[in-house]
Amino acid sequence: MRIVSERTALAATAVVLALVPLALGGSPHFLRIATLMLIGMAYAVAFNIIFGHTRQLFLCLGALAGASAYVSVVLTMKAGLSPWLTMPLGVALAAALGGAFSYVSVRRGLGVIFVGIVTLVFSMIFHNLVLGLREWTNGETGLETKGLGPAVLAGGLPAYYAILGVLAASALVYHALMRSRAGRAFQAIADDEFAAELAGINVTAYKVLAATVGSAILGVVGVVHAYYGGFISPTIYALGSIDIVALVTLLLGGMGTLLGPVLGGVLFTLLDELVRPLGRLNVMVYGILIIVLVITFRHGFVAMLRKRLKIHLP
């Protein structure tokens, strides 16, 4: 069995993704789809750290990304601060919230579902706060972010490569984390939490670490998404638009793998574009696809490639 090292895989993926705009032949529509695909992959990388490795089912990915985005956009818009100043604030908020959820859940000994429900409740609270604080957030209508953010995110090729940079940075953080002592701890925790604790691993600290790093990535991606997208609204950061997409992406690609979020992102975008022309039927077809894929394709694309091609992919 041949082994592909993580670094080779990272470099190869980066090169392939960097060449994508050439293959698209300058169509702005496809470039936008490709850029949104990169954003989706980065969300999945964050979810991979939080759920794929430490089994904390965060159903508030959209809420964390949205919290970061709204803090940055509202402060930039209403207080007139530079976006470079407000972006770190948003990211810090997302990281702190994610870390706090994780700490409380571990301390209270919440099981997978309970973490899921508490974070789901937070998502609903976030959604309602955004709707209710109308004078700041403009409610359901949302806020225009055109011309507010860093010029590089305004659109076109520069935005594509900037967001590719964000994705690459997230993947590098993931890679560094997994190669470090923390990575070993995550593996032990995923295998058997109780045994890990007995072996002297500080389970609380490592779970909180995973949640904080993952939430910080969510914060970065959320705020980039806000300035790239041109406008923000509660729907953009809803459970159905971020959390479920990240979950399906990660599952299609392969949970707990380096390449899973990337391959899953490609598959998801292809599926999404396939069902889009169906118009009102698309929700139904999307549901059928989810069911068929999770049943037949449960271990993900990376696992399938490993088996078929007999290469050890990271």
Added chain:
Amino acid sequence: MFAILLDGIVQGLQLSLMAVGITLIFGLGGVLNLAHGQIAVVGGIVTALCIGEGLNPVLACAMGVLGSGVLGLLMDRTLLVPAYRLAGEERLLLGLLVTLGLSFVVNGFLDVRYPTVALTLRLPTPSFALGEVTVRTASAVVALIALAAFGLLFAFLKLTLLGKVVRSIMQNEVGAGLCGINPARIRTLIVVLSAMMAGLAGVVQGLFSSLGTELGNEFTSFALIVAVIGGVRSVNGTLVAGILLGIVNAFASFYVGAYLTLLILLVTAAGTILVRPQGLFAFRT
């Protein structure tokens, strides 16, 4: 004051009716059913369609509940079979995703096929006097239906041999299997029963106000929250949790208005889970 309390209890009973199915399916099948609200909506829509065909309303309601049951049966015998082959966390995750997919399918189907169908049931007398307070007939009917359903469920679980079998599987699936119980058949029975109770909750929504095709996700979220507060494996915990949230909801919406009510409700839910993560009545079915 008393009227608000009563209103809260009635709403709570409806929530419990919806949530108890999630509790039962999770306790017995180890699957968290994310399509539960959609099953309830299907019940309501079937009722509305039957009434549209000129069927007697009571018979139509029965058809609706039956429709939900059939959907539950189909889900258990087809979609959930691959999930049942797995165990523990894997089963939970696959079940979660499959039922999520099903909820999309049902939402999408209803939205495409019956976008304008809604269920509104009107009773002959809108309200009657009970002592000094006026009670909406709809509330009284809902309360009676819910109490009867829960009474029957408890009688089934506590008094019959089959109920005992169900409780034994909830406590320990392997142990029950060793005693010669076939968990798969009991599971089918319970999934159908749960789906029918959800359908009943959906039909009952038509008595309160109106049930449309878009309510599925909201039903599912609230049912999930109630089931988790009650301690996902305990039926009476679910009942109490639903009533508790119903009362909080009624008082909050009377005093502070709809927007803050939802926030109060959600904060109460999160708080309860954090204070008692094992559920209100852990380990008691």
